[in-house]
Amino acid sequence: MQVYIHSPGTYLTQKNEIFRLKNQDRSLDLSPRKVESFVITNQAMITTQAINLALENNIDMVFLDAFGDPTGRIWFAKMGSTALIRRKQLEMDQNDSGLMIVKDLIKNKIGNQVKFLKTLKNARPGKEHRFIDTILAIEKILQTLEVTDGENVIDLRNTIMGLEGTSARAYFKVLARAMPEKYRFKGRSRRPAKDPFNAVLNYCYGMLYGKVEKACIIAGLDPFIGFLHTDNYNKKSLVFDLIEPFRIFAETTAVYLFTGRKMKDDYFDMYEHSVSLNKNGKPVVVEAMDKHLEEKVRYRRKNVKRRHILHHEAHRLANYMIDDDKMKKPDWLSITEF
Amino acid sequence: MSTLAWIIYDITEDKTRNFLAKEFKKTGLIRVQKSVFLGRLDSNRFDELGEICDGVINPETDSVYLFPFCQEDFQKVRVLGQGFDRKMVNDEILSQFF
Numbered sequence: 001m002q003v004y005i006h007s008p009g010t011y012l013t014q015k016n017e018i019f020r021l022k023n024q025d026r027s028l029d030l031s032p033r034k035v036e037s038f039v040i041t042n043q044a045m046i047t048t049q050a051i052n053l054a055l056e057n058n059i060d061m062v063f064l065d066a067f068g069d070p071t072g073r074i075w076f077a078k079m080g081s082t083a084l085i086r087r088k089q090l091e092m093d094q095n096d097s098g099l100m101i102v103k104d105l106i107k108n109k110i111g112n113q114v115k116f117l118k119t120l121k122n123a124r125p126g127k128e129h130r131f132i133d134t135i136l137a138i139e140k141i142l143q144t145l146e147v148t149d150g151e152n153v154i155d156l157r158n159t160i161m162g163l164e165g166t167s168a169r170a171y172f173k174v175l176a177r178a179m180p181e182k183y184r185f186k187g188r189s190r191r192p193a194k195d196p197f198n199a200v201l202n203y204c205y206g207m208l209y210g211k212v213e214k215a216c217i218i219a220g221l222d223p224f225i226g227f228l229h230t231d232n233y234n235k236k237s238l239v240f241d242l243i244e245p246f247r248i249f250a251e252t253t254a255v256y257l258f259t260g261r262k263m264k265d266d267y268f269d270m271y272e273h274s275v276s277l278n279k280n281g282k283p284v285v286v287e288a289m290d291k292h293l294e295e296k297v298r299y300r301r302k303n304v305k306r307r308h309i310l311h312h313e314a315h316r317l318a319n320y321m322i323d324d325d326k327m328k329k330p331d332w333l334s335i336t337e338f
Numbered sequence: 339m340s341t342l343a344w345i346i347y348d349i350t351e352d353k354t355r356n357f358l359a360k361e362f363k364k365t366g367l368i369r370v371q372k373s374v375f376l377g378r379l380d381s382n383r384f385d386e387l388g389e390i391c392d393g394v395i396n397p398e399t400d401s402v403y404l405f406p407f408c409q410e411d412f413q414k415v416r417v418l419g420q421g422f423d424r425k426m427v428n429d430e431i432l433s434q435f436f
Contacts, residue, residue: 003434010436016360021436028436033383034429222412283435290432 003030003041004286006279012038013047018053032057039064039210041282062210066276067191069206075217077310085220089238098102098227099156101241103145106164108245110142113171115249120178120255128228134174141167157228173256183258192274197258199268199275203282204250204289205243211310212243219314219320242314249306253292256283342428343367343384343409347391349400360401361390362435370422378429 003021005012011022019035038061040046046061051074054061061074092098112134121131141163142242148159150313169187176184185195193199215240216223226238257263267281277285289290293307304312343351345362349355355373365387367377379387384406392400412428425431 001429001431001434003436007436017364023436029363029436030434031364033364036364166397223372283433285434287433295433 001034001036001175002286002290003035003038004283005038005044006042006232006282008042008043010042012044012050014050014053017053019050032059032290033061035215037062049262052278056242060214064206067193067202069202070210070213073210073213082220084322085318086225086276088220089222089225091226092321099160099318101245102228103156103160104150105241105244107142109247110164110167111250112245113167113251114142116252117174120175123180130176130177134170137170138167143329160228162268175251175261178255179258180261183263192271193276194274196263196268196275197254199256199277199314200257200263201250201287202282203285205270207286207289208243208246209239210252211307211312213239215310215314218311219318221314221318228266241315242290245313246310249292252287253285253289257280262288265283339381339428340378340396341381341384342409342412343377343379344405344407345387345402346405347373347400349373349395351396354394354396354400357394358391359361361387366393368422368427370427376422377408399401 003019005021007023009023013020013022017031017032019030019032021030035054035057038054039057040061042063051061053059054074055076062070063072065071089098092101116133116137117135120328121128121135126128145160145163148163149157157299170183172188176186178196179185183195183197185197188200188201189195192201194204213223221238221242223239224237226241228241263281267277267284269276269278294305296303297309299309299312341403345367347355347358359369359375362375363380365383366376367379370376384404388404389410391404395402409428412424415424
């Protein structure tokens with residue numbers, strides 16, 4: 001299970017190789033075998049023995065800021081697997097094969113979004129007209145992306161980013177129209193979120209980000225050597241590249257939380273120019289997201305939990321990198337859940 | 339493969355009893371009564387625990403029962419009075435908030 005420490009003043013220690021959480025007169029014992037990760041979102045005290053116990057059992061400790069983005073994590077002193085992977089990763093960053101991978105990832109992301117829009121469309125008989133135009137437009141972008149082949153790396157990078165941006169704007173515009181009247185939003189906003197939907201979506205992305213980073217480290221990939229600049233972050237980072245096809249997990253969770261009327265006004269702290277999830281809302285969102293990731297979907301002819309797909313794909317990417325003859329281009333994930 | 343398991347014991351020696359109780363907790367079992375543990379175990383952990391118990395108990399005076407248990411029967415379990423958290427013992431809690 002994932003353990004979220006969110007009440008201030010919680011004390012995390014260990015006794016007889018079992019984690020003990022204490023907060024005033026509440027206390028909870030947890031076996032390291034049952035814990036997958038600790039997520040610390042508030043002021044807590046952690047003893048070094050507890051950290052050691054977590055490290056010995058491969059449990060990662062992630063620290064989140066108020067937006068749900070990870071600020072840091074405690075992980076063992078070395079990365080997984082062989083350094084050869086990271087050397088190859090740097091080489092790919094130099095030539096354009098890294099960018100080809102990103103192109104595939106983006107194609108996948110957009111493909112997933114189209115499938116999701118179609119699912120929403122089919123669930124709303126009589127209102128299909130709201131979706132059809134956008135779906136066609138995004139599909140057209142997808143086709144353009146297919147044939148895009150820039151003169152040089154920079155050209156190609158700009159084209160991909162441009163197409164991705166256009167498609168994302170159209171996508172969120174139509175998502176907004178699927179929302180209940182009260183929660184319609186005007187486009188994406190990050191840091192700060194300007195409306196409840198964006199607050200929830202940002203929080204889900206943040207959770208996903210932590211998980212993708214973990215998958216990278218385990219697979220032996222360096223999370224900091226990415227292939228494409230991402231819009232909001234002015235740095236290259238593999239995590240932001242690899243997360244693209246999986247963003248759909250966060251988007252589906254967020255959309256269904258609102259369309260299923262699970263979100264209430266008192267889950268949010270409203271300020272003049274920003275909205276953030278508060279202590280009542282976070283558990284609801286986190287639980288929905290964890291539940292979504294725990295579900296099994298069809299993936300490469302197997303039934304796999306969504307959160308394990310991240311790990312499978314990170315490993316596939318690593319294997320592709322150290323595969324010298326590059327003949328086997330990975331066909332990116334084929335999740336047939338829609 | 340993981341399975342639900344009940345572990346029920348009657349051990350005279352304090353030292354052995356405490357040692358085993360710690361071992362059970364370490365593997366993630368939940369204490370549901372003074373000398374009863376319940377939880378989900380990997381099947382090799384189940385065997386391992388059996389071996390550990392076998393190594394320390396006094397066969398003349400003590401007894402330890404390890405019952406594997408299937409989901410179907412677990413749904414039919416009746417609990418009266420002070421109960422335990424069914425979801426917790428069945429590993430159904432994915433996110434624990436504290």
